[in-house]
Amino acid sequence: MADVDAILDGAGLTNAKVREYVRYWAEVSGPERIEVVSVADDARLISEALDAGEILPAGEDVYYSRSYYKDTARSEERTIVATSNPADKGVYNNWRPAAEMKELLTGLMRGASAGKTMYVIPYLMAAPGSPLEKYAVGVQLTDNRAVVLHINRMARVSPKYVNDLEDPDHFVRAVHVTGDLPNLGQGTPDDKRYFVTVADERTILHFGSSYGGNALLGKIAHGLRQASYDGWASGKFLGEQFMLLGITDKQTGKKWHIAGGFPSASGKTNLAMTLSPDALGDRYYVEFYGDDIAWMWVGDDGRLYGMNPEFGVFGVARDTNEKTNPTALEAIKPGTKAIFTNVAYNFKTQETWFEGRTPQPPADVEGWLDWKGNPIADRTPQQAGEPWAHPNSRFTTTLANVPNIAADFEKPAGVPIDGIIFGGRTRDREPLVRAITDVAEGVYDGLTLGAEATFAADGLDGQLRYDPMSMRPFMSYAEGAYAAHWLKIIGECTHQPIFAHVNWFQRDESDGHFLWPGYRENLRALLWLMQLKDGEVSGVETPVGVIPAKEELNLDGLDIDPADLDVLLTIDVDRWKQEIGFREEHLAQFTGLPEEIWAAHRRVAKALDEA
Numbered sequence: 375m376a377d378v379d380a381i382l383d384g385a386g387l388t389n390a391k392v393r394e395y396v397r398y399w400a401e402v403s404g405p406e407r408i409e410v411v412s413v414a415d416d417a418r419l420i421s422e423a424l425d426a427g428e429i430l431p432a433g434e435d436v437y438y439s440r441s442y443y444k445d446t447a448r449s450e451e452r453t454i455v456a457t458s459n460p461a462d463k464g465v466y467n468n469w470r471p472a473a474e475m476k477e478l479l480t481g482l483m484r485g486a487s488a489g490k491t492m493y494v495i496p497y498l499m500a501a502p503g504s505p506l507e508k509y510a511v512g513v514q515l516t517d518n519r520a521v522v523l524h525i526n527r528m529a530r531v532s533p534k535y536v537n538d539l540e541d542p543d544h545f546v547r548a549v550h551v552t553g554d555l556p557n558l559g560q561g562t563p564d565d566k567r568y569f570v571t572v573a574d575e576r577t578i579l580h581f582g583s584s585y586g587g588n589a590l591l592g593k594i595a596h597g598l599r600q601a602s603y604d605g606w607a608s609g610k611f612l613g614e615q616f617m618l619l620g621i622t623d624k625q626t627g628k629k630w631h632i633a634g635g636f637p638s639a640s641g642k643t644n645l646a647m648t649l650s651p652d653a654l655g656d657r658y659y660v661e662f663y664g665d666d667i668a669w670m671w672v673g674d675d676g677r678l679y680g681m682n683p684e685f686g687v688f689g690v691a692r693d694t695n696e697k698t699n700p701t702a703l704e705a706i707k708p709g710t711k712a713i714f715t716n717v718a719y720n721f722k723t724q725e726t727w728f729e730g731r732t733p734q735p736p737a738d739v740e741g742w743l744d745w746k747g748n749p750i751a752d753r754t755p756q757q758a759g760e761p762w763a764h765p766n767s768r769f770t771t772t773l774a775n776v777p778n779i780a781a782d783f784e785k786p787a788g789v790p791i792d793g794i795i796f797g798g799r800t801r802d803r804e805p806l807v808r809a810i811t812d813v814a815e816g817v818y819d820g821l822t823l824g825a826e827a828t829f830a831a832d833g834l835d836g837q838l839r840y841d842p843m844s845m846r847p848f849m850s851y852a853e854g855a856y857a858a859h860w861l862k863i864i865g866e867c868t869h870q871p872i873f874a875h876v877n878w879f880q881r882d883e884s885d886g887h888f889l890w891p892g893y894r895e896n897l898r899a900l901l902w903l904m905q906l907k908d909g910e911v912s913g914v915e916t917p918v919g920v921i922p923a924k925e926e927l928n929l930d931g932l933d934i935d936p937a938d939l940d941v942l943l944t945i946d947v948d949r950w951k952q953e954i955g956f957r958e959e960h961l962a963q964f965t966g967l968p969e970e971i972w973a974a975h976r977r978v979a980k981a982l983d984e985a
C-alpha cells in the first residue's frame with residue numbers, strides 16, 4: 375500500500391484526527407490504493423467506472439448500475455445500534471454493546487479490501503453555515519467506486535468540510551467495506567452482514583453490502599440514526615425520516631413549510647415533489663426541500679426550523695410516472711447525471727424501464743435485460759409475469775435537478791416549520807386529514823403512526839405495523855426517551871407547529887376503489903391545514919382531532935363523488951375504539967414513556983367512549 379500520509383498531503387486533507395482515522399482503518403481493511411474524493415472528481419470517477427463496466431450508459435449523462443442480486447434493499451435484521459449504555463436498548467434499535475460490535479466488525483473488515491481502492495470521502499450533511507453544521511461533518515471510507523458516485527450526488531463532498539473544524543475530532547467516522555458479496559450468506563443463519571452504528575462514539579461500521587440503503591452512510595446511518603442520537607444527546611434537535619416542502623399562496627403572499635413522516639410505500643417522495651393541482655391554476659406554488667430526512671431545531675425566534683441535510687434524492691423508481699411524480703421524471707432526464715440502480719436496461723438502446731413507468735413494458739423486448747441482467751427475450755412462459763425491475767429499484771439525482779427545488783434550499787438558517795404531518799397507507803378509519811393542536815397528542819399520534827399490513831396468517835389482518843414517526847428502522851435510542859425528547863424540543867417552541875394526520879389511501883368498503891384521487895390533489899388537504907393554523911377556518915372537532923367541514927376544503931375543479939367525500943370526512947368511532955386497544959399494546963412495549971403521552975392516549979380513548 376502506498377504511503378498514506380503522502381496521499382493525504384497530496385489531497386490537502388490536513389485534519390490530524392481524520393488522518394489518524396484513515397490510517398487506522400487502512401491498516402485494518404488493507405486496500406491496495408487510497409484515494410481522497412472531492413465532488414470535482416466525479417467526471418473522472420464516472421469515466422473510470424464506465425471503463426470498468428461498474429456502471430453503464432443510460433442515455434446522455436445518465437447511468438445505470440446493478441447491485442448484487444441478493445443485495446438490493448436495506449436489511450433491518452442485520453442493522454444494529456451499539457452503545458456502551460444498556461439503557462439505550464429500545465424495542466426497535468437492535469441494541470448491542472459497543473465493545474462487542476467493534477471487535478466483531480473489525481474482524482470482518484480485516485484484510486477485506488485487499489486489492490481494492492479505499493476511497494476517503496469527506497462530507498457534510500447540511501448546508502455550510504447551518505446551526506447544526508457541527509453534527510453534519512463526516513468522513514466515509516468505502517472500497518466501492520459505485521458507492522462513491524452515489525455519495526457525490528447525495529452529500530456535499532470535499533476535504534474542505536473537515537479541514538478546519540473547531541474540534542478536529544468531532545466528525546462521524548463512517549467505515550464501509552463491501553465484502554465478498556457472493557459469499558456472505560445473505561438471509562441464511564450464517565449471514566455475515568453487519569450494519570452497525572456505534573452511536574455514542576459517532577462511528578458507523580457497515581460490512582457486507584453495496585446497496586445504497588446500507589452503503590450510503592451519510593444518508594441512512596449518519597443522517598438518521600446518528601443524527602437522531604446526537605439530537606437527543608445534545609438536547610438540541612430532532613433528526614427524522616421526514617419530507618419537507620413549502621407552499622406559497624401567490625394571492626396573499628403567505629408561505630408555509632410542512633414536514634412529515636410516512637412509512638415506506640406511503641407516497642412520501644411523491645408528496646415531497648408534488649405540484650399544485652392544475653385545477654387550482656397558478657395560485658399556489660409548491661417547492662421541494664427534501665424527500666427523506668429533516669433535522670429540526672428551535673430557532674432564536676421560538677419557531678421550529680428545519681432543513682434537509684441531504685444533497686440529493688435516492689428515490690424508489692417503481693411507479694414514478696407523469697401522473698405520480700412528474701418532477702422526479704424531470705430530475706432524472708438526460709443530462710442530469712442521474713444513476714439508476716436495478717431497473718431494467720436495454721443494452722442496445724441504453725434505455726431504462728421499471729414497473730409503473732408506463733402501463734405496459736416496452737413491446738419490443740429486443741436488447742432488454744431485467745434487473746438481474748437476464749434477457750427478457752429468453753424468459754419462459756412461467757417467468758413472463760415476473761417484474762422487469764426490482765421493486766426497490768432506485769434513481770439517484772441531486773436536489774438541484776428537481777425543477778421545483780426551493781430557491782432557498784441551501785439557506786443555512788433552514789426554514790420555519792408550520793406543520794408536522796404523519797401519514798400511512800390506511801384503508802379505513804383514518805380520514806383525509808385530522809389536525810391536532812395539542813403537542814402531546816401530536817407526538818402521541820406520531821408514535822402510533824403505522825402503515826397497513828396484511829398479516830393474514832397471524833390473524834392480524836387490518837392492524838397497522840406501527841412505525842413511530844416513520845423512524846422504526848432508524849431508531850437509535852429507547853423509545854420512551856425519544857418521546858420525551860420530542861416533547862422537550864416542540865415544548866421549547868413559543869410558536870408551535872400544528873400537527874396533523876393525513877391519509878390518501880382510504881378505500882370503499884364494497885368495491886375497494888380509492889375514495890380520494892391522491893397525488894397533486896393532496897395539496898388541498900394541506901391548504902386546509904394551513905388555513906386552520908392561521909385561524910381562517912375552524913373545522914369540526916372530533917375525538918381524534920379537527921377535521922375539515924365539507925365547505926372548508928377547496929374542491930374547485932375536483933371531480934369527487936359526494937358519498938366518497940362524506941366517508942373521507944367522518945370518524946368511524948367503532949373502528950377507532952378498536953384501534954385504541956392496539957395502540958395501548960404498542961405503547962406498553964416502550965419503557966419510560968412520558969406520562970404526557972399516556973395522558974394524551976387516555977384523553978383520546980375517553981373522548982371516543984363519550985362520542
Ligand code: OXD
Pocket residue numbers: 448587638666688
Ligand atoms: C429508505 C430510503 O430505505 O430512504 O428509507 O432509501
Ligand code: MN
Pocket residue numbers: 615666
Ligand atoms: Mn427513507
